Amino acid sequence: MTNARRSGPDLTESIKRTTLELGQELGYAKLSIEAIAARAGVGKHTIYRRWPSKGALLLDSLLSLNEPGLDYPDTGDVLADLRQQIHEAVDLLTAAPLRPLFQALVGEAQHDPGVAAALNERFIAPQADKTVARLRTAREQGQLSPDFDLDLAMAILSGPLYFRLLITQEPLTHEYVDRTLDALFTGMGPRA
Template sequence: MSAEPDPARRSHESWRAILDATFELLEEGGYESVTMGAIASRAGVGRQTLYRWWPSKAAVVFEVFLAKTNIGSFRAGGEDFPTQLRAFAHGFRALYVDGPAGTRLRELIGAAQTDPDLARAMAEQWFEPRRAPVRQALLEAQKAGVIRADIDADTALDLVFAPLHYRLLVSGSPVDSKYVDAVVDLGLAALTPADAQA
């Protein structure tokens, strides 16, 4: 008698098939073309399997995004904070504007406005893991006197990255290298202690 299939292995194979199917559908028609029914059909699983693991289409797409997207973390040490901050801001532009994952990410940010579960997942699994090392580097720069100590770290980060998000998601104006440098320059001018600017 043949052994019974391993449930854990079968579940993993179904999970992988679902992620692969979702990625294929995204590449073929974009976020709007993806439905739970299309994912189930492409992956060869029942809809109940999808809803057992994910509450919505957006949740499946976000997991695919995390699985398929690789972006380097903020580089700690070896360079001064202003140089690191500029490099990270240009990395933001490269991901959102130049990279193939940028369109998917923008779609997910839009979907998160009406999907609290997706919004929470993105905050916890995407934004905070990337924001945390930048925040830590800024706190260290504050201790070193490179950045004003009287400014809240998260407010300081918002000063640089909120304008980039605004152009990307609201105004539609270009987020090019020149704009990124201008925003970083203005941010650093506001964040640098007066005696250090002399």
């Protein structure tokens, strides 16, 4: 099938793959719709019909890597379940070729309200909702204090991770995740 004859989902996937490839080669700052269109063998208008901006295209491209979602197991041990899911998320977000693109996307969200809303709606909020749901189940099972604020727990849990990923750019490791979880769970456990 030639580029001129591609349409629909195949063309969309090709554009997203091209975006990630070029983003990894050039970096987000040098990535352009023109370069993506040229490499994908399409016109700029084909891209702009699907995405309003480079940031929106990058968001879709990055999210296409995680179609099944980062779901929580429920083994009956909330700490083990959080540890497993957050390790998977850290592995996804810190993979060498993708970390700079994710960081750039979050940076773009600071200037593009459409990208910020889409990032929150399609990635941040669904993951936060899954975390809060898993914490709620654990609280109902008596694994957490019955009066602990679950939304606050989510913020306390994610803050140190995003701080390292986006601000200090220190390594975001499984060991750091474990230390964060241990510190949080010291205050979340049921009281005797």
